[in-house]
Amino acid sequence: MHLAVFAQAMGVSQGVWRSPRTVPGAEQSLAHWTHLAQTAEAGCFDAFFVADALTLSSGIASDATLRPDPVALLSALAATTSRIGLIGTSSTTYNDPFTVARQFATLDHLSGGRAGWNVVTTAIAAAAENYGTDTLPDHADRYERGEEFVDVVLGLWDCWEPDAVVADRTTGVYADPDRIRPLDHRGKHFQVRGPLTIPRSPQGRLPLAQAGSSGPGMQLGARVADLVFTTQVDPDASLAFADEMRALAVAAGRRAEDVKVLPGVTPILGRTRAEARELAAELGSYVSEQSTLQFMTASFGGLDLSGIDLDAPFPDLRDQLPAHAGVSRPALFIRTALEEGLTLRQLLQRIGLSIGHRSLVGTPDDVADDLQRWFEAGAADGFIVIPADMPGGLTDFVEEVVPRLQRRGLFRERYAGATLREHLTD
Amino acid sequence: MHLAVFAQAMGVSQGVWRSPRTVPGAEQSLAHWTHLAQTAEAGCFDAFFVADALTLSSGIASDATLRPDPVALLSALAATTSRIGLIGTSSTTYNDPFTVARQFATLDHLSGGRAGWNVVTTAIAAAAENYGTDTLPDHADRYERGEEFVDVVLGLWDCWEPDAVVADRTTGVYADPDRIRPLDHRGKHFQVRGPLTIPRSPQGRLPLAQAGSSGPGMQLGARVADLVFTTQVDPDASLAFADEMRALAVAAGRRAEDVKVLPGVTPILGRTRAEARELAAELGSYVSEQSTLQFMTASFGGLDLSGIDLDAPFPDLRDQLPAHAGVSRPALFIRTALEEGLTLRQLLQRIGLSIGHRSLVGTPDDVADDLQRWFEAGAADGFIVIPADMPGGLTDFVEEVVPRLQRRGLFRERYAGATLREHLTD
Structure with a gap:
């Protein structure tokens, strides 16, 4: 079993900064981030995964979802950890491939081969306004550019052969x-x-993570990703998704096992089930419907949801999504609401706790059993373990669930390899 | 007196990797970089200054001028140092201002207020080929974009007021x-x-460094730079330059003392003058004329120098420089050659040892006296202390020259402040 932690400074549950389990200002503190990364490393996690968004949450007044630059953050953590993989998010829509290739290769050098790149095409419309345009490119255009961008980055990582530095x-x-050969790429977008300006890094071609579950997203992931991060709430649907990813990988000339499918999960733990439910209720009490609605609106490509009755069954909006919107996430939210007959208010509560991922409320044995x-x-x-609150949600998981997974022979008791790629394949 | 170290992994002297005083592969090692930064910090330096180039040196076969990404490198060093300023180079021609503002603000958070940005417009023609075009924009166009780029970055650093996070x-x-206000910048280029996606960083508006000594470069520096890095080989010319910078700063509405003028200097130290000359001769023996000629050609905007007689007096090429070339550096090289009647071969030797900066070969007392x-x-x-070899050139300076400057009351004996801005103004 492979585990990565979705590392948000105070956890992902909306308004969680109001809980005494969190520390305000955590996102600005290297000491705090170091504590999180070292905790995950003590739990033998494959990777510390830093998401990103290129725009400030519009719900910042009640929200604390702040975003330091992932490359800068992970480079600092390269110096304060020694074994855990460091996966950073970087957008193919709002960067240059030479810059991304060089920054991640540098991170790989500094960390001794522990870097990974989470490829995103950016689905939040407001990001465009920070990068010179009023609107995002369409979903299909973003993926077309993203495919070429990834090829350029992979090519740049291969320009230096492993033994090019002879230093005689x-x-x-x-x-x-x-x-050392040039790449000489001339494509439609680049x-x-x-x-590159530095020799080949320890891993050479770094492991890639990818989270798109739309058609083009799955195609890209199957072709290049080592790790696919996905939102799945039903085991049969997740199996079908994983089988499709594996088949697509084989069709792309890879082995099925080259693509690790990692659904997100938010564990909310207690020594008893009652205690876990109490914690879930406490965290739920901080969730602001308004802020979560803003998050949901952003996920829906800016689609106006303000007219929807909070307490009526949620409507089927699938054919109203704007062309630049993400595809899989809104579809999952809508399908879940339709299937379970949820109102918007109920959907907001669920999304608020775990940014729409599956939450597991129970004892460490319950959670270990489920996983x-x-x-x-x-x-x-x-x-991908997505703690609702940090550091507590991560600490609880590392101290209580990881040992159970280890005793059952499901998860490593110590790191066997030194690089992220070795963690992902051991 | 303010001191920064120009931190290249093995030092700047061409071919210095052939000296037993250096360690091959140093540019890839966080332990090595940490040793350099901690050495400079032990010497109470204001800052660790990381230059950059967005293209691999064409002389890489005999050269070891490799370039890790400055933001990634300095973020790692933020975790392994505690007081020294961390100044990274980033280009206004090949980046987006939102990205640069966010990365440096993140570095400022992670380092507790020690970040600085060295603003460059990129003068090496080959960099363009890594960023989608065949040639650099003209010098004037680069500075026009650079001026607006800097204003956007400064504006983004000011969007969050100091007390915006209340966490009630x-x-x-x-x-x-x-x-928290938006910037809403709409200009010609951006x-x-x-x-930004993170609160105001400890320094808010970070100190800027700038190295352009052309007309537009000096205008930009006078308007926004806290630290001006310049190539000066004659004290009268340096005084005239510094006076002009101060006058321009005043004309731009700042105080003369707001701009610190720091010429580069390469100390080559020995316990005796004979020992220092021996070291200079050893380092000089590694200088490859061919590689230095390539470096010089790049500095000259790609002007073809291959037809020039190595042993005839160097010709006046000032009116042959291409429009995209830097201005002040080639002019200084040409003027120096003309004034001293140097041949190209002699000029190459001099440039090879110290990338064209003034070298001081002597005892620690000689060097302290000169400074x-x-x-x-x-x-x-x-x-800006530009060691010819690393770590030795830096260690010698910190152990032998810094204590002499301190005893003479010219340089701090310990850090008084915590931030880079405090170092630059104490």
């Missing part, structure tokens, strides 16, 4: 020019000569 | 929206809404 003081040859069930059914190769 | 658990207000003379004449507010 006698002959005066530092690097062998025959083992024209990039290469090579084992999904894992053994093939519905998951592991999980 | 009772009322449920995390951040006061009245103290359209950026803001605000004191420049400083007391007003020709410098301090220096």
Whole structure:
């Protein structure tokens, strides 16, 4: 089983900063981030996963979802951790591939081969306004650019051969020019000569993570991703999704096991079920419907949801989504609401606690049982653990659930490898 | 007196990796970079200054000038140092201002207020080929964009007021929206809404460094830079330059002392003058004329220098420079050659040792005397120390020259402040 932690400074539950379990200002503190990363490392997690958004949450007044730059943050954590993988999010829509390739290669050098890149195409419309335009490119256009962007980055990571640095003081040859080739990419979106300004990093081609579950998103993930992060609330649907990803990977010339499918899960733990439910109720009490509605609106590509009755059954909006919107996330929210007959208010509560991912409220044994069930059914190769609150939600999981998974022989007791790629394949 | 170290992994002297005083592969090692930064911090330096180039040196075969990403590198060093300022280079021609503002603000948070941004417009023609075009924009166009870029970054750093995060658990207000305003910049080159995705960083508006000594470069520096890095080989010329910068700063509505003028200097130290000359000769023996010629060609905007006789007096090429080339650096090289009647071969030797900056070959007393003379004449507010070899060149300076400057009351014996801005003004 593979585990990564979705690392948001205070956790993802909307308004969780109001809980005494969190520390205000945490997102600005290297000491806090170091504590989180070292806690995950003590739990032998494969990776510390930092999401991103290129715009401030419009609900910032009641929300504390602040976003430091992932590359800068993870580079600092490279110095304060030694084994855990460090996966950072970077957008293919609002960056240059030369910059992204170089920043992540640098992170890989500094961390001794622990870097990974979470490829996103950016689905929040307001990000466009910080990058020179009023609206996002359409979903299809973003993925077309994203495909080419990824190819350029992979190509740049390959320009330096592993032994290109010879550093022969006698002959005066530092690097062998025959083992450093330019990329000379000329495509529709990019024209990039290469090579990079630093030698090949320890992992060379870094592991990629990807979270798109739309058609184009799955195609990209199947072709290049080592780790697919997905929102799944039903084990059969998750198995079907994982099987489709594996089949697409094989169709793309890879092995089925090259793509690890990791659904997100938010564990809310208590020594007893009653205690866990109490914690869930406490966290739920902080959820602001208004802020969660803003989050949901952003997920829906800016679709206006303000006219929807909070207490009537949620309507089927699938054909009203704007063309630039994400596809899989809104579809899942809508389908869940329709299938379970949820009102908007009920849907907001659920999304608010775990940004729409599956939440598991129970004892450590309950949670371990559930994860084992999904894992053994093939519905998951592991999980992205998305703590509702930090550091408590992570600490509880590491102290109580990880040892149970280890005793059951499902999860490593110590790191076998040194690099992120080794963690993902051991 | 203010001191920053120009931090290149093995030092700047061309071919210095062939010296037993250096460690091959140093640019890839966080332990090595940490050693350099901690050495400079032990010497109470104001800042650790990381230059950059967005293209691999064409002389890489005999050269070891490799370039990790400055933001990633300095973020790691934020975790392994505690007091020294961390100044990173980032180009206004090949980045987006939202990204640069956010990355440096993040570095400022992670380092507790020690970040600075060295603003460059990129003068090496080959960089363009890594960013989608065949040639650089003209010098004037680069500065026009650079001026607007800097204004956007400064504006983004000001969007969050210092006390915007209130984190009031009772009322449920995390951040006061009245103290977070958008930027709403709409200019010729950029359209950026803001605000940033993280609260105001400890320094708010970070100190800026700038190295352009052309007309537009000096205008930009006088308007926004806290630290001006300049190539000066003659104290009278340096005084005239510093006076002009101060006058321009005053004309731009600032105080003369707001701009610190720091010429670069390469100290080559020995216990005796003979020992220092021996070291200079050893380092000089590694200088490859061919690689230095490539470096010089790049500095000259790609002007073809291959037809020039190595052993004839260097010709006056000032009116042959391409429009996109830097201005001040080539002019200085040409003027120096003309004034001293140097041949190209002699010029290459000199440029090879110290990338064209002034080198000081002598005892610690000689070097301290020289720095004191420049400083007391007003020709410098301090220096960018550019070690020819690393770590030795830095260690020698910190152990032998810094204590002499301290005993003479010219340089701090301990850090008085906590932030880079405090170092630059104490």
